[in-house]
Amino acid sequence: MEDSSDSNAEDGALPANEYASNTTKRQVYLEFSQFSPSQLKKIEDLFDQYDANKDGYLCRNELKRMMIKRRMPWTENSLNQLIDDVDKDKDGKLTFREFVMTNRKTLEYCQRSLAKQEKVDFNKVGIKGVRDFFEAKAKYLK
Ligand SMILES: [Ca+2]
Numbered sequence: 001m002e003d004s005s006d007s008n009a010e011d012g013a014l015p016a017n018e019y020a021s022n023t024t025k026r027q028v029y030l031e032f033s034q035f036s037p038s039q040l041k042k043i044e045d046l047f048d049q050y051d052a053n054k055d056g057y058l059c060r061n062e063l064k065r066m067m068i069k070r071r072m073p074w075t076e077n078s079l080n081q082l083i084d085d086v087d088k089d090k091d092g093k094l095t096f097r098e099f100v101m102t103n104r105k106t107l108e109y110c111q112r113s114l115a116k117q118e119k120v121d122f123n124k125v126g127i128k129g130v131r132d133f134f135e136a137k138a139k140y141l142k
């Protein structure tokens, strides 16, 4: 705890760093408009879940644990590449914003491969899958 004698915070105000991180998250929600708020909420939950030491960053080991837990294909190289690609401030760990960028890249990658398909099987992918398919087509095959 900080020394309370020099604290002039108003009652009920959030601690400065918590306020900052909430503001940043709100900005991220506005910035990545290709995700719906509920998708972003899921990404945020994922981020919090794997931020094991709760420092507000996903470091390399935390990311690695997520890849393994979620059975995502990865190699040491692809992990480095992933971090390199989005780690704008080059501190070797990902903020929530940087983490959303990795999700956007994955989303784009999936949409691009989806757009390359001839057709999708409604019985397999359902109505949402078909809609995603046509959205991907519209986006990448103009
Ligand atoms: Ca962490």
Ligand SMILES: [Ca+2]
Pocket (backbone or CB within 6 Å): 087, 088, 089, 090, 091, 092, 093, 094, 095, 098
């Ligand atoms: Ca970073």
